[in-house]
Amino acid sequence: MTRIDFYQINGDETTFACRLIDLVYRRGHQIYVHTVNADQAEAIDDLLWTFREDAFIPHALQDAGIDAPIKIGFNHEPGDHQEVLINLSGSVPGFFSRFDRVAEVVPFDKDSRNASRDNYAYYKQRGYSLNYHKIN
Secondary structure, X not given: OOEEEEEEOXXXXXXXXXHHHHHHHHOOOOEEEEOOOHHHHHHHHHHHHHOXXXXXXOXXXXXXXXXXXXXXXXXXXXXXXXXXXXXXXXXXXXOHHHOOEEEEEEOOOHHHHHHHXXXXXXXHHOOOOEEEXXXX
């Protein structure tokens, strides 16, 4: 069964997402980052190019058709990525259960946190194991 982790953050969602992507990638996993729209996908894509000056984080936008261990998309099926889903979309994607692990980022703003509460309830009602991490 898919493991679901919620990360409550008190800062910039894009920066935290890049930190999480870097950490999960360094542990050897393929990642699909599911964003709310093209602008958010492109912002993460851009930041990952410069996020670590001492290391390269291989990634690509899903619609670019480039093979990479980290894909970023917003309205696409994740293709062959089935290890870790980092969900930034604010809603539960229909394909989440094919992943070994889902990381739900709980943003700072109140409206987005309410959407995350709905996601939490959705997973809980379906019997998924939920883990909660408060990140300062």
